[in-house]
Amino acid sequence: MTLVVVTGAGGFVGAHLVHALKTRQPSVRVRGVDVRAPEYGPSGADEFVLADLREPEQCAAAVAGADQVFALAANMGGIGWTHAAPAEILRDNLLISVNTVEACRKAAVGTVVYASSACVYPNSLQRRPDSAPLRESPVFPADPDMEYGWEKLTTEILCDTFRRTHAMDIKVARLHAIYGPLGAYSGLRAKSLSMLCGKVAAVPGGSGEIEVWGDGTQTRSYCYVDDCVTGLLRLARSTVDRPVNIGSEERISIAELVGRISAVAGKEIVPRYRPDKPVGPLGRVSDNTLCRQLLGWQPSTPLDFGLRRTYRWIEEQVTAVRTGEEAHR
Template sequence: MKKSVLITGAAGFLGSHLCDQFITKGYRVVAMDNLITGDLKNLEHLFPNPDFEFYHHDITKYIHVPGTLDYILHFASPASPIDYLKIPIQTLKVGAMGTHNCLGLAKDKKARILVASTSEVYGDPLVHPQPETYWGNVNPIGPRGVYDEAKRYMESITMAYHTFHKVDTRIVRIFNTYGPRMRLNDGRALPAFIGQALRGEDITVFGEGTQTRSFCYVSDLVEGIYRLLLSDYTGPVNIGNPNEVSLRSFAEEVLALTGNKVKIVNRPLPVDDPKQRQPDITLAKKLLDWAPVVSRKEGLEKTYNYFRSLPEAEWHRQPKEFLSSK
């Protein structure tokens, strides 16, 4: 029988690429999403596949999946500032209650579970680059705290289930990732820059643009996650591209790619915005024999071509309006 995997947050950017990966690898995929930030368009190509099924469900409620499960990948969560600042309560709930429910399901099904943490657990880091041994510099009551602390709690309860209930767990700390199926209006640097260029708007860089990020193409990230899931390591592992770039330089790269003649303009830096972000991937190289292979130039071209191929109405679509954060 084929092995089965449940992927939460499956209609999102990363979740949908993970669904593709596991279908390609010959798994039966159970996808779950409440569609608060996800989009079924990301999965519609999989609906005819007999090894794929989709559940429209909020994982902060009790999760029921019939039959056996070999693996669970918990990727449900708003991941962009424009989302989690608008729906802070849901963000905290999916990190806490949603993770609790997924871990309970893993315990019941005797499934291995991998949870998606983030480089944001390091906050505005005082150590550079960031190794897994660094505990972070996070403001728990700042505006970004709803996301940062939700992920830090996720890691804590995952390790508690591992040590107390002997659940087979994995933790991936994901650094900035990009590629097709991102939303142009999700507030993150790359889609924001490309969206502004496509619309002929000036490109907005916050602060002086000296803050750094390290961008990993989605296919590299998915391969790293897949290898981590099948490994024997239960501690957190950084998966990201260590090729660091300032946001000012990154905006200039996007401009050069698009051939647009708009200006780069500066706006005030958001509260608690990290000044540096670069993964130390020594552990991933050693444990998983993994390192990114897609250059930023190649990844940017693929991503730009994807966005440019969308209907022009998509370039102008406004961010989602959410219901109250009950």
């Protein structure tokens, strides 16, 4: 039986990937690996291994016997986290990535899929809200987004070197702003869309004010997690040997996003903008030309559809927490 290992299986994308593997490929055995158990319910993997992949021995044991490895494990979070813990992020992720690639080499893993990020792209290409969509080729001269982006770019180089030197089948997916249910929606680790959903859901009654970082003009493209998982699975089965974007081409400003979330919630929300807070790139949108060419596919879930599903899930979590707190008092 084919053994597929998903590192970072306790996290957001990893949890969805495990579910998709068991649903779409029931004949495979799935081993989930993470330093912590999934936050929102059981993993669904055939086995779940608690392991610290910063330790080479634990990493080697985690991928032992694997035919395929999806390397998603990382110390990551939203812009609040990348600004709060840059040294921790860089250290942890370098250790995790180097250990994982080397362990897969020693274990003769058939296929490795590494989850990189749009953060590898130069800041110079993302300085305006209407900046051109990001294609895969222009990553040098290197100027990635903070330490998180530097680690992702370094590991891409590592993957390419191991592919050429050791004839490893390593594929690289550059993920763009993945969102959906089961993701963090509060605290420093929450990403922008989920964070905004959480803030709106927490507003009592039908109207209120929320804090929004930046001035609202910065733009993004958000990729629904089901599309992301499908892209990772397609990439794993392909012969692609270069980085490929997995993201949406649907551009939206943060101000527009607040409006759409408010409409889904049925609330009158007044954004209180904070230009003094970190905002990241002013314009980041995926160009899916290469994805269409190489995989014959591209993410296609409309933002409004994914947003409704995501907000409803987050609203349920916020309500449950509030009810629990009230019951406790």
